[in-house]
Amino acid sequence: MWTGRTEGDLAMAPHRAVPEATVGRLAGLAGRPVSWLHQVHGDGVVVVPAGDPEHGRGENGDALVTSSGTALAVMTADCAPVALASSEGVVGAVHAGWRGLVAGVVQAAVAAMHRLGAGRVEAALGPCIHAECYAFGAAELDLVAARLGAGVRSELPGGGPALDLPAAVGAALEKAGAELVHDVDECTACAGDRYFSHRARGERERQAMVVWKA
Ligand SMILES: [Zn+2]
Numbered sequence: 312m313w314t315g316r317t318e319g320d321l322a323m324a325p326h327r328a329v330p331e332a333t334v335g336r337l338a339g340l341a342g343r344p345v346s347w348l349h350q351v352h353g354d355g356v357v358v359v360p361a362g363d364p365e366h367g368r369g370e371n372g373d374a375l376v377t378s379s380g381t382a383l384a385v386m387t388a389d390c391a392p393v394a395l396a397s398s399e400g401v402v403g404a405v406h407a408g409w410r411g412l413v414a415g416v417v418q419a420a421v422a423a424m425h426r427l428g429a430g431r432v433e434a435a436l437g438p439c440i441h442a443e444c445y446a447f448g449a450a451e452l453d454l455v456a457a458r459l460g461a462g463v464r465s466e467l468p469g470g471g472p473a474l475d476l477p478a479a480v481g482a483a484l485e486k487a488g489a490e491l492v493h494d495v496d497e498c499t500a501c502a503g504d505r506y507f508s509h510r511a512r513g514e515r516e517r518q519a520m521v522v523w524k525a
Pocket residue numbers: 440441442443444498499500501502
């Protein structure tokens with residue numbers, strides 16, 4: 312699930328209290344252990360083992376994977392929250408900003424799921440900033456395109472380079488051999504009534520994506 316303004320601020324510590332209490336209140340999560348990371352825009356993947364359901368909490372990293380019942384949470388404002396699942400019961404949650412995508416966080420998360428026994432991995436993309444709102448430096452855009460292809464290049468409505476973050480996520484998933492099966496197709500910058508956006512409104516609040524094995 313992806314939260315929005317309705318569920319309130321789910322930012323991680325130290326900006327506010329550890330999100331376990333707030334995330335744990337979300338519908339469907341009653342009593343379920345939750346793990347989350349100190350997100351650092353890298354390619355670090357943390358595996359939550361079945362025997363240690365609270366593993367990971369607050370560690371540095373940008374992707375969580377597990378085959379246990381632990382709910383995995385990532386917090387975003389404009390970065391892409393990517394949910395991963397396989398029919399073998401392995402799930403993953405990825406915080407994918409442009410630096411993490413260049414570092415290969417999506418591929419690393421999918422690889423970690425395969426090591427846990429996942430076969431085909433399916434992905435869903437939550438609300439994130441879209442190309443029409445994502446002014447981007449030309450040099451940084453070259454970096455992302457070198458890694459993920461020219462499809463990530465876009466332009467602002469008024470001209471100027473822009474990053475197509477959903478396209479970058481799609482390209483990373485393709486490289487990982489995973490399939491994007493659902494995209495909520497919402498821009499956090501445009502949909503100010505429903506989502507927090509750091510880039511568009513300078514907001515410090517975060518929405519959460521929470522992934523768990525049903
Ligand atoms: Zn937008």
